[in-house]
Amino acid sequence: MLLDEEFPRVLVVSHTPFSRVSGTAMTLSNLFSGWPKDRLGQVHTGNITPSTEVCEKYFKFPPRDHYLPIQYYSMRMLGWNGHTPLQQSRPIAAVHAAAETRPTMAKIYAQLRATADLSPIRVPPALIAWMRDFRPDVVYSMLGSVRLTRITALAARACGVPVVPHFTDDWPATLWANGELFGRADRAVQESIAKLIRLAPLGMVISQPMAEEYARRYQIPFSPFVNCVDETFFAAPRGKANQQGMTELVYVGALHLNRWESLRDIGAALDGVAEAGLPVRLTIHAPEKDLAQYGKHFAHLQRVRLGPSLASDEVPAALRAASVLVHIESFDPEIRRYTRYSVSTKIPQYLASGRPILGYGPAEVASMNHIREADAGVIVGTNDSATLVRDLTDLCRDAALRERLARNGIDFARQEHARENVAARFAATLRAAARAGSATPEAARKQPA
Incomplete structure (x- = not known):
């Protein structure tokens, strides 16, 4: 093992391959940007065309290969096409749509998803051979499910190397926490993570509060890594935000996890x-x-306009066109528990764009704390329409406040999120994990499945 190398050989295990199609894939691509391509390999389960921007060595592990034949063909008979995620099959999608408004259907949908997540995994010999031929120094994964956690642990055991898990939200505490499969699903989450942690000398998370909580929970050290921003983003011309006339609020991001409700609150507050x-x-x-x-x-x-969906290279211009950027989280108790330690992929870009931020969501969640720490925005941390109207009015009225918050955001982003600095720390952490795990490769191989 070449542990003295600046860049260890990393086997990445994930659902989505390196690309720019989602926040998770974007963060993954940014963190590994500049890594020598011959020292990166990726096993991915998603039906997405990988990008060669960061990595060129891929093994696609589609559902047809990792479900048992009886499972695979049973799901095909239910209308699944075998390529897209199971929840996108017509019958499951119909249950999902009904689950939006009907609690009984929501429970049925959760049971179906939990059954798929916990079902046995079939591992083809070709995958084992490919991973061993790659000769990784360490396995890295953002995980996100029981199934992917088990595949990641299997990869580490097969190659006799340590794992570095990277948690970007608190899914271990929330994924199947409502008694799915009579509690068996939640037990499977905890058991699969416990087995994985035994292969991990250290871990990564997405915020400092999460690092502290996970170190206590799993008894290994954790380092926070958020999405990073390229220097060219800082260097792009920003110009002056519109200080006269229309105040343009802009939101870029997804609407799931009930985020649409918080955006609707803001839209209603604009009348005030x-x-x-x-x-x-x-x-x-x-x-x-x-x-x-x-x-x-x-x-x-x-006063709400639905703009076009944006490709990743269109985002910077959209952010710079704003007077104020909007970040929101849901006030729903179950969702706020899931997102309490998360920092959105977009926040570093928001900070680097030279625009102030309106944060609307539970005051205690890590994303709001991140904006607050940067002193780059106004946080409305309670679900109160009068407070939202008042604070939003003050922000729109005070051009000097917006300018001060914008400058603070740029300074904070340069210090905390510049890609060069984050990438160096990221590489050093993976190097330390490879070095820590190199003394006991046989122990990793002998871990029970």
Whole structure:
């Protein structure tokens, strides 16, 4: 093992391959940007075309290969095409749509998903051979499910190397926490993570509060890594935000996890801002499927515009066109528990864009704390319409406040999120994990499945 190398050989295990199609894939690509391509390999389960921007060595491990034949063909008979995620099959999607408004259907949908997540995994010999031929120094994964956790642990045991898990939200505490499969699903989550942690000398998370909680929970050290921003993003011309006339609020991101409800609150609050004599508008840029599913909830709001979905290279210009950038989280008790330690992929980009931020969501969640720590925005941490109207009015009225918050955001982003600094720390952490695990490769191989 070449432990003295600056970049260890890393086998990445994930659902989504390196690409720019989602926040998780984007964060993954940014963290590994600049890594020598011959020292990166990836096993991915998703039906997405990988990008060669960061990595060139891939093994696609589709559902046809990792479900047992009886499972695979049973799900095909239920209308699944065998390529897209199971929840996108027509029958399951119908249950999902009904689950949006009917609690009984929501429970049925959760049971179906838990059954698929816990079902046995079939591992083809070709995958084992490919991973061993790659000769990784360490396995890295953002996990996210029982199934992917088990595949990641299997990869580490097969190669006799340590694992570095990277948790970007608190899914271990929330994934199957409502008694799915009579409690067996939650037990499977805890058992699969416990087995994985035994292969991990250290871990990664997405915020400092999460690092502290996970170190206590799993008894290994954790380091926080959020999405990072390229230097060219800072160098892009920003110009002056519109200080006169219309105040342009812009939101870029997904609408799931009930985020659409918080955006709807803001849209309704804009009427109160306008009554104070301040022209204002909110533009929402979300994925096409989210706009199709949730767009109807904004139809009655006159000061809300549904903008086009954006490719990753279109995001910087959209952010710089704003007077104020909007970040939201749901106040739903179950969802706020899931997102309490998370920091959105977009926040580093928001900070680096030179625009102030309006944060609307539970005051205690890590994303709001991150904006607060940067002193780069106004946080409305309670689900109270009067407070939202008041604080939003003050932000729209005070150009000097917006300018100060914007400058603070740029300074904080350069210090905490510049890719060069984050990438160096990221590589050093993976190097330390490879070095820590190299003394006991046989122990990793002998871990029980």
